[in-house]
Amino acid sequence: MLGWEFPPFISGGLGTACYGLTRAMDQLGMEVTFVLPKMVEQTYATHVKLLSPDSRTSAASFKIDDLKNVKFCTIGSALQPYSTPETYHQRIEGTLRQKHLIGGGNVRSASQLMDSKDYSTDMYAEVHRYAAMAAELAQDRQFEVVHAHDWMTYPAGIAVAAMSGRPLIVHVHSTEFDRSGEHVNQMIYDIEREGMERADKVITVSHFTRNIVISRYGISGDKVEVVYNGVERNGSWPLDETGITTDEKIVLFLGRITMQKGPEYFLQAAKKVLGVMDNVKFVMAGSGDLMHRSIEMAAELGIGHKVLFTGFLRGEDVRKIYRMADLYVMPSVSEPFGIAPLEALDNDVPVIISKQSGVAEVLTHALKVDFWDVNEIANKIIAVLKFPPLQMTLRSHGNFEVRRLRWKDAAAKCAKIYGETLVSV
Amino acid sequence: MPSVCFYFQVHQPLRLRHYTVFDEHEHYFDDHKNGSICRKVANKCYLPANRLILDLIRRFDGRFKVAYSITGTLLEQLQHYSPEVMSTFDALAETGCVEFLAETYYHSLSFLYSRNEFVEQVHKHTEAIKYFFGQTPRVFRNTELIYNNELAALIESMGCFDAIITEGADHILGYRSPNFVYQPKGCDRLKLLLKNYALSDDIAFRFSNRDWPQWPLTADKFAHWVGNVNGCGNVVNLFMDYETFGEHQWEDTGIFDFVRHLPEAILRHPDNNFKTPSEVVECYGSADSVDVPHIISWADTERDLSAWLGNAMQSNAIHELYRIEKQVKKTNDEKVISDWRKLQASDHFYYMCTKYFADGDVHKYFNPYDSPYDSYINFMNVLGNLHGRCSEQAIGGALCSAP
Numbered sequence: 001m002l003g004w005e006f007p008p009f010i011s012g013g014l015g016t017a018c019y020g021l022t023r024a025m026d027q028l029g030m031e032v033t034f035v036l037p038k039m040v041e042q043t044y045a046t047h048v049k050l051l052s053p054d055s056r057t058s059a060a061s062f063k064i065d066d067l068k069n070v071k072f073c074t075i076g077s078a079l080q081p082y083s084t085p086e087t088y089h090q091r092i093e094g095t096l097r098q099k100h101l102i103g104g105g106n107v108r109s110a111s112q113l114m115d116s117k118d119y120s121t122d123m124y125a126e127v128h129r130y131a132a133m134a135a136e137l138a139q140d141r142q143f144e145v146v147h148a149h150d151w152m153t154y155p156a157g158i159a160v161a162a163m164s165g166r167p168l169i170v171h172v173h174s175t176e177f178d179r180s181g182e183h184v185n186q187m188i189y190d191i192e193r194e195g196m197e198r199a200d201k202v203i204t205v206s207h208f209t210r211n212i213v214i215s216r217y218g219i220s221g222d223k224v225e226v227v228y229n230g231v232e233r234n235g236s237w238p239l240d241e242t243g244i245t246t247d248e249k250i251v252l253f254l255g256r257i258t259m260q261k262g263p264e265y266f267l268q269a270a271k272k273v274l275g276v277m278d279n280v281k282f283v284m285a286g287s288g289d290l291m292h293r294s295i296e297m298a299a300e301l302g303i304g305h306k307v308l309f310t311g312f313l314r315g316e317d318v319r320k321i322y323r324m325a326d327l328y329v330m331p332s333v334s335e336p337f338g339i340a341p342l343e344a345l346d347n348d349v350p351v352i353i354s355k356q357s358g359v360a361e362v363l364t365h366a367l368k369v370d371f372w373d374v375n376e377i378a379n380k381i382i383a384v385l386k387f388p389p390l391q392m393t394l395r396s397h398g399n400f401e402v403r404r405l406r407w408k409d410a411a412a413k414c415a416k417i418y419g420e421t422l423v424s425v
Numbered sequence: 426m427p428s429v430c431f432y433f434q435v436h437q438p439l440r441l442r443h444y445t446v447f448d449e450h451e452h453y454f455d456d457h458k459n460g461s462i463c464r465k466v467a468n469k470c471y472l473p474a475n476r477l478i479l480d481l482i483r484r485f486d487g488r489f490k491v492a493y494s495i496t497g498t499l500l501e502q503l504q505h506y507s508p509e510v511m512s513t514f515d516a517l518a519e520t521g522c523v524e525f526l527a528e529t530y531y532h533s534l535s536f537l538y539s540r541n542e543f544v545e546q547v548h549k550h551t552e553a554i555k556y557f558f559g560q561t562p563r564v565f566r567n568t569e570l571i572y573n574n575e576l577a578a579l580i581e582s583m584g585c586f587d588a589i590i591t592e593g594a595d596h597i598l599g600y601r602s603p604n605f606v607y608q609p610k611g612c613d614r615l616k617l618l619l620k621n622y623a624l625s626d627d628i629a630f631r632f633s634n635r636d637w638p639q640w641p642l643t644a645d646k647f648a649h650w651v652g653n654v655n656g657c658g659n660v661v662n663l664f665m666d667y668e669t670f671g672e673h674q675w676e677d678t679g680i681f682d683f684v685r686h687l688p689e690a691i692l693r694h695p696d697n698n699f700k701t702p703s704e705v706v707e708c709y710g711s712a713d714s715v716d717v718p719h720i721i722s723w724a725d726t727e728r729d730l731s732a733w734l735g736n737a738m739q740s741n742a743i744h745e746l747y748r749i750e751k752q753v754k755k756t757n758d759e760k761v762i763s764d765w766r767k768l769q770a771s772d773h774f775y776y777m778c779t780k781y782f783a784d785g786d787v788h789k790y791f792n793p794y795d796s797p798y799d800s801y802i803n804f805m806n807v808l809g810n811l812h813g814r815c816s817e818q819a820i821g822g823a824l825c826s827a828p
Contacts, residue, residue, distance in 0.1 A: 272447070367799070368795065368796070375445060379445035379447065383801075383805065389736075390798065390801055390802065393738050393798070
């Protein structure tokens with residue numbers, strides 16, 4: 001299995017999905033070798049236990065105790081999900097500078113470092129370098145199918161599949177159209193398309209995404225299957241007091257603050273809500289390229305004092321923020337699935353979700369809106385805050401519904417798809 | 426010698442328009458949607474079914490009889506959108522073979538929340554039936570056949586009814602059969618007619634179901650089942666929505682042909698006949714007294730109130746609605762009172778039902794909203810606006826009376 005990120009190295013839903021799926025496969029007794037690119041120098045929040053591979057070797061393997069049948073291989077690489085070529089370049093520069101400092105007197109220029117073939121400054125070259133290394137790694141390993149998650153791993157998937165003669169499954173968690181709207185990056189689109197074309201089966205996380213794969217990438221419908229994500233139930237943890245005594249209501253946006261997630265619709269709706277009721281705070285948890293723009297926009301709308309930005313949250317902090325929230329809003333412009341609303345429901349927080357999302361296909365006990373319909377978003381936010389019976393009904397039914405969405409079913413469905421490719425080969 | 430007693434419930438709700446918290450307009454109803462649905466149902470069901478019934482009454486020379494209960498909410502809509510349906514009902518009334526029943530004008534659950542309002546609505550409905558069809562109803566049916574001992578006592582105390590109609594639920598009857606006339610517990614005079622839900626649902630729900638072992642249902646087969654009651658019952662009460670004919674069961678299922686042949690098949694046996702509810706009451710004595718301490722209805726398999734009051738949103742919405750009754754009536758503003766009454770229709774609460782919602786069943790089919798949550802939000806926004814109008818009125822009234 002080829003991925004980009006895995007907890008604790010996560011920045012979005014993809015890592016969560018890979019973790020949930022892999023864990024469920026492990027429980028079903030399937031053997032998984034999980035290959036992921038990892039930039040060695042990365043700082044993580046201290047509460048996260050960092051599983052550090054040996055950075056000496058380019059391909060390191062390790063296991064997580066919890067997962068008996070899963071082996072992890074990391075490839076030293078600066079690939080990070082949700083990157084654009086520009087941010088990739090920035091990050092590389094930063095890492096090199098850091099390395100330079102750590103390295104002490106051993107002064108080397110960036111270009112010298114590049115020569116060491118640890119990294120590449122060009123993201124596309126890096127994607128292909130990852131592919132080459134993955135193929136090399138695969139040579140001395142046994143496996144039956146190759147399962148690649150999202151575009152950065154497609155070339156690797158193609159390479160490994162070609163080399164081993166094993167069937168290739170590409171798993172589409174998002175497409176370039178979701179991330180960039182109509183301004184697609186041609187290079188990424190080409191990689192995505194090639195991956196889908198070369199794959200024996202394409203798995204999409206929703207019918208919403210399946211339609212994009214068919215209509216925008218020209219893939220034949222009979223090889224595209226939908227496997228919905230699940231949610232990792234954290235069970236009930238003790239509800240220790242968070243020390244909030246205010247009677248202010250909290251409306252939560254949690255996700256990357258990027259065009260895809262529709263932060264501006266959240267803010268415009270917030271403005272309308274505040275026109276009707278005052279005791280509400282809007283929390284935007286996450287980071288992203290539109291964060292600064294969003295802060296400015298909140299100020300321009302004159303609601304700066306009512307909107308809080310927390311930055312990127314992980315682990316316990318996410319739980320805490322859910323515990324504080326009265327309502328979760330996901331106004332995504334184009335959301336292939338959207339695991340966060342499931343987590344919100346799992347944490348007893350009712351949700352408003354965009355109809356332009358895959359998760360809207362699986363949730364019935366959620367309020368659904370068109371992302372552009374700011375009036376309706378505000379209308380529904382107010383209703384949830386104003387009418388406790390609505391909040392209560394959404395919460396209890398939603399929480400119940402979420403329990404039926406299990407990773408075990410997703411893993412079983414993947415296994416079935418694997419079986420189909422093995423038969424047809 | 427069983428008598429067959431048909432009663433058809435005829436009702437269409439007034440659907441609300443999309444109403445957000447930002448709306449301030451005092452018009453709450455979706456005229457376009459209500460008009461187009463009313464006309465559609467008129468063409469698919471009311472008109473063809475009325476013509477067919479009229480034909481049958483004429484053909485059998487008064488031996489075929491039926492009863493209708495038409496809500497005030499629908500009568501208003503028909504006058505507006507499909508006056509031709511009104512004239513066919515009028516023609517039916519003139520045959521003398523059609524009885525009109527009494528109910529709450531607004532198809533409301535008012536019995537459960539406000540006895541005063543309930544009595545007012547029943548009177549208003551009776552007046553409307555008198556006005557349109559020249560009959561004074563003698564038999565009462567409550568919205569959704571909601572019933573208990575208390576309702577029977579209230580209806581008897583009103584003094585204008587001979588009988589009341591409800592569901593022949595198994596748990597109130599026990600070993601007894603619904604095919605007799607009963608007496609409500611605690612009543613002296615009032616009689617009770619119980620729906621034979623098995624035979625009624627064979628027509629209303631199962632008629633077109635191809636997985637049903639009895640499919641296809643023919644008039645002869647059905648008449649045979651009715652004949653089986655001979656010797657163990659006096660009357661077979663077939664109560665169903667009128668929209669069964671052409672709307673729930675589409676014309677191509679053969680439902681109209683079934684009805685066309687049914688009187689002939691039933692009357693083939695010389696002991697059989699058709700009777701209206703009032704005739705049944707007059708003809709047969711009470712076999713026993715039936716005790717219904719807890720509320721029953723004709724909905725779902727539970728036969729209880731859970732379709733309208735099963736979740737927190739539903740009980741909250743209806744509670745809030747009746748909580749403002751005094752304020753509404755104090756305004757003396759006819760428009761405010763009528764809007765408030767239109768919001769009482771049980772349909773609004775039915776749309777908020779979360780029972781079976783995820784499975785997508787009959788509840789969904791009749792629901793103009795995407796979800797029960799949307800319907801609750803919409804309703805509460807409308808109610809909020811209406812409430813605002815009450816206090817405006819109060820302020821306005823105070824100002825007027827000040828000098």
